[in-house]
Structure formats: structure tokens, C-alpha cells
Amino acid sequence: MKSTVKGRWRLAVALGVVATLGVSGCGLNEDNASSSSSSGDSVLRIGTTTDVSNFNPLQSLSKTDSWILNAMYPHLLRIDENAKKAPELAKEYRYEDDGKTAVFVLRDDFKWTDGKPVVADDVKFSAEMTMKYKLGNVAAKLTWVESIEAPDATTVKFKLSQPYAPFAEGVGFWMSIVPKHVFEPAGDLSKFPNDSNWVGAGPFVLDSMTKGQRYVMKRNENYPLAPGGKAAVSQVEYRVYPDVNTMMLALRNGDIDLMGTPVPVSAAKTFEGDSKIKMEKVGALGFAHLTYNMKNKFLADQEVRQALSMSVDTKSIISAVLQGDAQEMAGPISPTFSEYDNSEVKPYAFDPAGAKAKLTAAGYKDANNDGFFDELAFGVACDQSNANMTRVVQLFRESAAKAGIKLKNECVERNTFLSRTKSGEYDIDASQWGVFDNPMDQLRSTYLSSNPGGINYNLLESAEIDKLINDAAGTTDPEAFKAKIKNLDKVVHDQAYLTPLYVENFRFAYNASKFTGFSPSPSDLLGMVTAYSLAQVTPVK
Amino acid sequence: MSAPVLTEQTVPPVAPAPVKRSWHGYLRQPSAALSVLVLLVMVVMAVFAPLIADEPVGAGSDVLHSPSGAHWFGTDDLGQDIFAQVVWGTRTSLVIGLAASVIAIVLGTAIGLASAYFRPIDAVATVVTDVMLALPTLPLMIMLAAVVSPSVWTLTMIIGFFAWPEVARLIRSQGLVVSAMPYIDGARVLGATGWRIVTREILPAVVSLVIVSVLLTASRAVISEAGLSFLGLGDPDAWSWGRILLNAQRSGVIAIAWWQTLFPSLAILLLVLSATVAGMRFNDTRDPRRNGG
Numbered sequence: 001m002k003s004t005v006k007g008r009w010r011l012a013v014a015l016g017v018v019a020t021l022g023v024s025g026c027g028l029n030e031d032n033a034s035s036s037s038s039s040g041d042s043v044l045r046i047g048t049t050t051d052v053s054n055f056n057p058l059q060s061l062s063k064t065d066s067w068i069l070n071a072m073y074p075h076l077l078r079i080d081e082n083a084k085k086a087p088e089l090a091k092e093y094r095y096e097d098d099g100k101t102a103v104f105v106l107r108d109d110f111k112w113t114d115g116k117p118v119v120a121d122d123v124k125f126s127a128e129m130t131m132k133y134k135l136g137n138v139a140a141k142l143t144w145v146e147s148i149e150a151p152d153a154t155t156v157k158f159k160l161s162q163p164y165a166p167f168a169e170g171v172g173f174w175m176s177i178v179p180k181h182v183f184e185p186a187g188d189l190s191k192f193p194n195d196s197n198w199v200g201a202g203p204f205v206l207d208s209m210t211k212g213q214r215y216v217m218k219r220n221e222n223y224p225l226a227p228g229g230k231a232a233v234s235q236v237e238y239r240v241y242p243d244v245n246t247m248m249l250a251l252r253n254g255d256i257d258l259m260g261t262p263v264p265v266s267a268a269k270t271f272e273g274d275s276k277i278k279m280e281k282v283g284a285l286g287f288a289h290l291t292y293n294m295k296n297k298f299l300a301d302q303e304v305r306q307a308l309s310m311s312v313d314t315k316s317i318i319s320a321v322l323q324g325d326a327q328e329m330a331g332p333i334s335p336t337f338s339e340y341d342n343s344e345v346k347p348y349a350f351d352p353a354g355a356k357a358k359l360t361a362a363g364y365k366d367a368n369n370d371g372f373f374d375e376l377a378f379g380v381a382c383d384q385s386n387a388n389m390t391r392v393v394q395l396f397r398e399s400a401a402k403a404g405i406k407l408k409n410e411c412v413e414r415n416t417f418l419s420r421t422k423s424g425e426y427d428i429d430a431s432q433w434g435v436f437d438n439p440m441d442q443l444r445s446t447y448l449s450s451n452p453g454g455i456n457y458n459l460l461e462s463a464e465i466d467k468l469i470n471d472a473a474g475t476t477d478p479e480a481f482k483a484k485i486k487n488l489d490k491v492v493h494d495q496a497y498l499t500p501l502y503v504e505n506f507r508f509a510y511n512a513s514k515f516t517g518f519s520p521s522p523s524d525l526l527g528m529v530t531a532y533s534l535a536q537v538t539p540v541k
Numbered sequence: 542m543s544a545p546v547l548t549e550q551t552v553p554p555v556a557p558a559p560v561k562r563s564w565h566g567y568l569r570q571p572s573a574a575l576s577v578l579v580l581l582v583m584v585v586m587a588v589f590a591p592l593i594a595d596e597p598v599g600a601g602s603d604v605l606h607s608p609s610g611a612h613w614f615g616t617d618d619l620g621q622d623i624f625a626q627v628v629w630g631t632r633t634s635l636v637i638g639l640a641a642s643v644i645a646i647v648l649g650t651a652i653g654l655a656s657a658y659f660r661p662i663d664a665v666a667t668v669v670t671d672v673m674l675a676l677p678t679l680p681l682m683i684m685l686a687a688v689v690s691p692s693v694w695t696l697t698m699i700i701g702f703f704a705w706p707e708v709a710r711l712i713r714s715q716g717l718v719v720s721a722m723p724y725i726d727g728a729r730v731l732g733a734t735g736w737r738i739v740t741r742e743i744l745p746a747v748v749s750l751v752i753v754s755v756l757l758t759a760s761r762a763v764i765s766e767a768g769l770s771f772l773g774l775g776d777p778d779a780w781s782w783g784r785i786l787l788n789a790q791r792s793g794v795i796a797i798a799w800w801q802t803l804f805p806s807l808a809i810l811l812l813v814l815s816a817t818v819a820g821m822r823f824n825d826t827r828d829p830r831r832n833g834g
Contacts, residue, residue: 245795266605266618267793320600320619384773387791391619397778398598409777413687 042234042539044515045256046529047247051211051240055194057176058126058135063525067260068215068238069176071531072200074118076104077172078532079437083285083336083522085169088225088532089118089177089201099163099476104172106154109224112179112201120150125180127158127171133190140452141170141441163476166438173437177201203231203535214239226535233515233537248509251277257514262506262524264387265323271509278512281505285523286433287334288389288501290380290396291457296427298375303362305496307355308428309348311403312396316350318502321391326502331493332446333439333485334503336522340439340482342489348496352402359404366404377406381426383418384411392501393430421457429457435525439485443469447492458497465491516540566826573822576815583812587631594625597780605798615800617785618792623801627808629780634812637697637766637781642759644701649708649758650744650751656709657716658739666709673706682765686774693776700765708754712747719746749827756820760813767809782809 048064057069076090090104110118127148130138144160144167151157160167182199186192198206203226204217215238219231226232239256241247248263248270250256263270263279271277290312292299299305318326330347333340364373380396382389390411397407410426411417420426433455436442445453448469449461468491472484492498506524519533520526527533568574586593601620608615614623656666682699689695719725720743728738769775770783771790782805789801 243790244793245790248793249796264793267797269605269797270793316600320604323604384777385791387788387793390777390791393777395600410690411773411777412691413773416687 042232043237044233044235044258044534044537045237045239046258046260047241047250047256048238048260049240049242049244049247052209052215055198055206056135056189056192057178057194058130058133058138058189060136064238064260066525067529068206068217070202071204071217071236071529071534072198072202072206073176073178074110074201074531075173075176076106076123077169078530079173079285079521079523079526080532081282081519081521083283085173085437089123090172093168093172095163095168096157099165100160102158102160102168102171104156104158104168106156107224108154109222110201111220111222112182112199113205113220114179114182114199116179116181117153118177118179118201119153120156121153122177122180123156124148124150125184126175126177129178129183129189130175133188135190136174137445137453138171138175140445140454141167141174143452162474164440164473165476165478165481166440169438170441202531204236204531212240223535225532231535231537232517233534233539236534251509251511254511256511258510258518258528259508260527260529262527263509265321265325265507266387268507276511276513277509279507279509280518280520280528281507282520282527283336283505283522284334284503285336285435285437285526287329287503288392288432289430290499290501291429291431292497293424293427293429293457293459294461294497295424295459296378299378299427301362302495303358304364304376306348307358307403308400308405309496309499310351310355310358311400311405312348312499312501313350313399314347314499314501317392317395320395321388322502322504326504329500329503331489332443332498332500333489334436334500336503337439340485340489342486342493345490345493348499350399352399355403355405371404372401372406373404376404377408378427379408379410380428380430381417381420382411382430383414385414386432388504389430389432396430424459431457435523440473440481443485443488443492444473447497460497512540514540567823570822570826572818573826576819576822579811579815580819583631583635583815586628587635590628590632594622594628596629597621597625605794607798608800614804615798617788617798617801618794623785623804626780626785627782627804630782630785630805631808633693633776633779633781634763634766634809637693637700638759638763638812640697641701641704641762641766642755644697645704645708645758645762646751646755648701648705649754650712650747652705653709653712654716654739654743654747657713658720658735658743663713667713670706670709670713673703674710676703678703679765679768682769683772683774686769691774691776693779696766696769696775700762700769703765704758704762708751708758711750711754715747715750716743719743749823753820753824753827756816756823760816760820763809763812763816767805782806 048067050062050064052065052068053062054065057073061069074089076088077085078088080086089106089110091107093102093104095102106120112118127142130136131142131145144162144164145158146161147159149157179199183189183192200220203220203223205220207216207218209215217236219234221230223230241250244261244264247259247261248267251259252274271279292305294300314328318324318328327335328347329335331342331345333342335341359373364376366373368374380393382393384390393409393411397409400407421429445455447456447460447465449466468488472481472488475481475484506527508520508528510518510528515537517536517538518528519536520528521530521533568577601616603612603616604620605618606612606616612622612624614627616622652666656663682703685699686696725738725742728742766781767783770781771786773787775781775784785805786802789795789798795802
């Protein structure tokens with residue numbers, strides 16, 4: 001008790017001092033007229049850092065968007081706590097016709113909140129509209145679809161132009177199923193805002209919102225994946241806290257019950273000694289990486305990329321920035337996909353002197369003797385709101401200097417960073433992949449020259465890599481498929497198109513004295529707030 | 542009678558002896574002496590930063606330690622020493638503060654004097670100054686800083702560019718008083734050119750005001766720099782007080798590491814306060830109404 005009071009005083013002083021600066025960047029929003037007393041403890045209040053920017057589940061989504069929309073619109077498959085695909089709306093799926101037809105069998109007990117059942121036609125409609133208007137990242141996953149059939153209410157058949165092993169997993173996990181009878185009258189779905197009168201079939205459906213403050217979701221009285229046929233919590237409320245410090249304080253004060261955003265590793269101590277707050281740890285489905293722009297004359301040189309990879313001290317980054325709570329990786333395939341990760345591939349060892357020798361051998365010179373190779377100066381772009389990445393870039397810049405490579409820290413404001421990433425205005429991109437649900441989709445979207453997923457940040461155009469990827473994509477035999485992915489893992493590693501940094505763990509904090517029963521999935525995108533997890537939560541009596 | 546004063550009775554050409562005396566009088570005021578001392582200490586810290594503390598680099602094992610003998614101001618979430626960061630931050634803050642204020646002073650004085658003496662310029666310059674003063678500076682600075690790539694150099698330009706109007710207005714009003722004085726007419730009758738009158742006759746009469754403005758503008762520039770850096774728009778390769786605060790906020794440790802926000806904030810407070818007090822006291826010593834001139 002004593003220590004909390006002291007802690008609060010410290011915080012008050014610290015916040016006061018920051019406030020005296022007269023800087024108005026972070027809004028300490030939130031009216032504290034708490035609504036918790038009105039309907040008891042069955043309102044689960046979740047903190048998030050941003051507003052919902054898009055309510056159309058078929059389009060690209062930010063984190064808050066997908067949290068809220070995924071609770072409303074079911075998916076065929078979900079990712080469970082072991083990072084494996086589990087059934088959600090689909091009971092099962094199989095391939096027919098030598099892998100050229102993917103068949104999903106749906107459950108028959110999902111219902112839209114307006115009473116209509118969720119049927120195969122809804123799935124067919126969702127996929128067709130996504131293809132027609134090329135919506136979101138799902139459109140790229142539907143590339144091979146030639147036609148879709150819904151022979152009865154619970155069967156959907158995707159006819160493919162060629163076999164593609166991870167098709168069902170990719171589409172099943174990523175595609176939101178929307179109600180045809182509500183979305184069809186809207187016409188052009190690329191312009192449909194879907195920002196009122198929501199009809200969903202998830203455990204919760206949006207009811208009202210106040211932008212910048214809260215999003216209130218009411219329980220769906222019929223959700224078959226919840227233990228009692230409907231969620232135990234009657235209402236879920238997302239509250240917006242732009243600043244993570246404020247959000248942590250709100251959790252401690254009981255203004256919210258769960259932080260949707262992970263607790264920064266440096267701040268984990270905040271909740272030490274608070275018996276009510278519990279932390280739940282999950283793994284990642286993506287990883288942090290440095291990606292080299294192949295359009296840069298010098299970065300197009302394999303020797304330079306390898307030398308850069310040798311000048312990143314990933315071990316000390318993991319121990320300092322992530323306080324040891326992360327895994328090292330090599331090559332583009334994360335150890336999360338243990339069956340596909342090539343264990344022969346080892347990370348480039350941290351060796352700035354070796355990197356320097358390598359570059360000298362490759363003919364790079366330091367004519368003006370300033371300790372840096374004359375031509376090797378690169379900018380490292382990152383999103384400055386990402387605490388870990390800014391730290392990584394800071395350390396990378398220092399260690400690369402030892403290898404004679406001059407780096408400029410170009411961590412900029414988030415929107416500037418995103419627009420630069422989009423237009424390829426960077427030398428080295430330091431960022432984090434959020435969720436890859438399978439390695440084949442990952443390799444396709446990150447290395448194909450046609451850039452179907454829009455995230456080929458290398459801007460790589462290599463006929464050889466294209467051939468290897470397309471060859472793997474058409475392989476149906478599981479063992480041959482694995483071998484081809486492992487080979488790609490090695491080729492990309494040898495080419496050093498990227499330097500993978502770490503696969504981190506995420507910590508989510510919640511008030512265990514009020515709610516229990518979360519079923520967390522890996523990654524910070526899924527975490528504690530998947531539809532399935534929210535449906536399992538029960539209030540503590 | 543002795544000090545060069547800025548009211549109607551002014552006799553502008555400045556004799557050396559009174560200057561010395563007024564400096565002496567200025568430093569005899571405890572508040573002025575203290576502020577000048579603080580400013581001097583800051584300058585020494587900035588110039589000799591490498592001798593006082595090693596540049597904060599790499600990562601240490603002492604993560605988030607509270608202030609102690611080994612780490613006077615504690616450590617941050619990478620285990621870097623906050624004291625070293627504050628000392629090195631003094632460099633950036635002072636360089637940007639001074640350089641931006643020089644830009645503002647040069648622009649402001651030139652525009653202020655020109656509009657005080659040349660009537661046709663005045664009409665335009667006053668409107669421009671008023672418009673600039675009415676602009677919401679912080680959002681504009683944020684926008685600009687987000688567009689250009691952030692560095693000490695670009696920050697200085699941006700802050701300097703937005704700080705000149707207040708100087709211009711101050712100098713103009715004083716310049717108007719001076720240019721209406723008989724000795725200016727005298728100079729004109731003797732055939733002095735406009736350039737000569739402005740630079741040799743009016744400028745010396747407003748120079749003490751310029752000194753005051755340098756101090757006040759510099760302190761405002763330091764605040765702007767800290768603010769922009771706190772918003773992530775500062776130079777990511779240079780230590781600055783705003784950046785230390787940003788690091789604390791971004792890594793979510795404000796609640797548990799009070800030292801990471803307290804010390805850089807104190808540094809900002811001290812610098813701004815002493816620059817303001819030093820400037821105000823200087824203005825006072827020059828004010829005839831106070832020293833009975």
C-alpha cells in the first residue's frame with residue numbers, strides 16, 4: 001500500500017514535470033467518469049492506443065481496426081495458443097482434385113445478430129468481393145482462385161488454377177466473412193464505410209462509439225464457440241489511450257481491465273508488487289528485421305549486405321533492448337515455423353573487424369582516412385514511435401561504425417516512415433513484420449518481383465528467386481515442399497537480403513481480480529483480444 | 542545621464558566607461574549574477590562535455606537504476622547514464638538555442654530597423670510580422686520538421702525562422718522612437734545615406750535591446766527544441782533534453798523511472814529561467830527609469 005502511494009507520487013511529479021514543458025503531443029484523454037459501476041463487472045474494458053480508422057473488415061486494417069472487427073466478423077480459421085490453425089467458422093477443410101480444389105465445411109450454428117444464419121453464400125460473397133475490388137491483403141491470397149461454389153449452406157469450394165499448399169490456411173485465417181444480405185446492397189465495397197448499424201456474427205458487435213474515447217461492443221446472444229453458447233461478459237468496451245504510460249496507470253487504477261497493447265519490456269516492473277495485475281506472455285508470429293534496398297547501388301552488392309549483417313550485434317540487442325526476452329533467428333523463416341526453418345542456417349556472427357576486412361577485400365577504400373569507407377553511407381529508416389526499433393537503430397549505427405560503415409539514423413514520425421516505406425525512399429528499412437501465418441505466403445509477399453503483398457521492401461527483382469518461389473508454391477508433396485522452403489531460407493540468408501534481428505515475446509497485462517479465462521494467441525496483433533479469447537473470458541465472482 | 546538610455550532623452554553614442562560601470566552594476570544584483578553563473582556553467586558543460594562524461598553509447602547492464610554514486614542521475618532502460626545524456630544534451634540545446642536565436646535576431650533586427658526607418662517597407666513588414674505572430678507556430682514547426690529530415694541544422698533553421706517576428710516588433714518600436722529624434726534629422730541634413738543612418742545611428746541605440754532579445758529568444762528556442770525532440774522530430778543522432786524525455790515516454794517508464802524525466806526537465810527549467818532572468822535584469826540596468834538616468 002505504502003509503495004503504491006509513493007509510486008503514484010513519483011508518477012505525479014514526473015508527469016507534472018513533463019507537462020510543464022508545455023508540449024501538447026500526447027493527449028491524456030479520458031474522462032474519468034467511469035461507467036464501471038453501472039452494469040457491474042461484466043463490462044470488460046480494454047485499452048488501445050489508436051482509434052478505429054476503417055470499419056470495413058474486407059479492407060486493410062490497423063491493429064485497433066482488426067481487434068474490433070475480428071470480434072464482429074468470423075473467420076474460417078483462427079490461430080490458437082500454439083500458433084496452429086484451429087477451426088472457427090469452418091469445421092474442417094480438405095483439398096480435392098490433386099490440390100486444385102479447396103473445400104471448407106462450415107458449422108451450421110453461427111448466426112448474424114439480425115437472426116439470419118451464417119451460410120456458405122456469405123463466404124462466397126466475401127471472397128468474390130475481395131477479388132473483385134482487390135481489397136486488403138487477402139486479395140493477393142486469392143490469386144489462384146478461378147471460381148467459387150457453394151453447393152449447400154455449409155460447403156464452400158474454391159477452384160484453383162494451380163495447387164497452392166497454404167491456400168486454405170492463408171485465406172481461412174485472414175479473410176473476414178461478412179453478411180451478404182447487409183453488404184450486397186452497399187454496392188462498391190471498396191467505398192463502403194460500414195460505420196453504423198453493424199450486423200456481426202462474432203461474440204461481440206459494435207454498438208456505439210465516441211471517436212478518440214471509446215468503442216462499446218454488445219454481446220452476441222448466439223456465439224457457439226463460447227462455453228455457454230454466448231460470451232460470459234455482456235459488454236466489451238475499447239478505450240483509447242494514445243500514451244502507453246497513461247494506459248498502464250489506467251490499468252493500475254482500475255479504469256481498464258486489460259491492455260490490448262503489449263507492456264513494453266522496460267516497463268514490466270510497473271506491475272511488480274501489484275497482486276491484482278497479472279501478465280500473460282505470448283510469442284510472436286513475425287520478427288524484427290533490417291531489410292536492404294536493392295535499388296541502392298552499394299546495397300545491391302552481396303558483400304556489403306553480408307558485411308552489414310556482420311556488424312549487427314543481435315545478441316546484445318536482445319539482451320539490452322529486449323532484456324533477454326526474445327529469440328535469435330537466421331534467414332527469413334522464423335523458428336515459429338519449426339518444420340520449415342532451416343536449422344543449418346546460422347546467424348552471421350557479430351564481427352565488425354571481419355566485416356571491415358571483407359569490404360576491403362571487395363575493393364572498398366577509405367581514401368580520406370576518416371575510418372569510414374568512402375562510398376558506404378546509408379540511412380536507416382524506422383518508425384520513431386517504436387521504442388525497440390529506435391534503440392536497435394541507435395546500437396546498429398554505433399556497431400556499424402566499427403566496421404567502417406557510416407549509418408544515419410532516419411527514425412522519423414510514423415506517417416512519414418510509412419509513406420517513405422511505400423515509395424521505397426530508404427536505404428535500410430528497420431521494422432517489424434507483424435503476422436506471417438505461413439512461410440510460403442511470407443516468401444511470396446516479401447521476395448517476388450511482382451510484389452503481390454506490397455511488402456517486398458527489398459524492392460528485389462530476381463528471376464532466380466522468383467523461379468524458386470513459384471516452384472515451391474506449386475509443390476503439393478509436403479516433404480518436397482518443406483525442402484524447397486528450407487532451400488529458400490538458405491538462399492535468402494546467403495544473399496543477406498535481410499538481417500533478421502529477433503523474435504520477441506509480448507506481455508499483456510490484465511486485472512486478474514476481475515476477469516479470468518483468456519485464451520491468448522501469439523503475436524501482438526492477436527494477443528488476448530481475439531474473438532475466441534474474448535468469448536472465453538469470465539468475470540471473477 | 543551616464544548610461545545610454547532608450548527614451549526620448551537618449552544621447553546614443555556610447556562612452557566606454559559607463560558601459561563598464563553598468564556591467565558592474567548589473568552583476569552586483571544577486572539574481573543577475575546567479576543567472577549568469579548558471580549560464581556560464583551550462584556553456585562550460587556544453588564545451589567540455591567529453592571531459593565531464595563519456596558520450597552515452599551502447600548498452601549497459603545497469604538497467605533503470607535510480608540515482609546513486611555511480612550514476613548521479615540514474616540510468617535508462619538501455620543502462621545508459623542519464624547524467625551523461627543530460628551533459629551531452631546541453632550541447633545540442635545550447636547550439637540550437639544560440640544558433641536559432643542568431644538567425645531570429647539577424648532577421649528580426651534587419652526587418653525591425655528597416656521598417657522603423659523606411660516607411661514604405663514598414664507597411665509590408667508590419668503586416669508580415671503580424672501574420673507570422675498570428676500563426677500557430679508549434680503545429681507548423683511540427684509539420685515542417687516532419688517533412689524535412691530531422692537534424693540539428695534543420696531544427697535550428699525551423700526554430701530560428703519562426704522566432705524572428707517578436708524580435709522584429711520589439712526592434713521596430715524602439716527604432717521608431719529613435720528615428721524620430723533630432724539627431725537623426727541632423728544626420729540626414731548632413732547628407733548621411735539611409736543605410737548609414739540605420740546602421741550607424743539607429744542600430745547602436747537599440748543594441749542593448751538586441752542583447753536582451755538574444756537571451757529571451759534563445760530560451761524560447763531551447764523550449765521549442767525540447768518540445769520538437771519530445772515529439773520525435775529532433776535529430777535522432779544527437780543527444781538532447783527533449784530526446785531523453787521522449788525515450789522515457791516511449792519506453793513506458795515514466796511511472797517507474799522518475800529520474801529519467803526529472804533531471805532533463807530541471808536542466809531545461811534552469812537554462813530557460815536563468816536566460817530569462819539574466820535578460821530581464823540586463824534590460825532593467827539599461828532602463829533609465831530604474832537607475833534615475
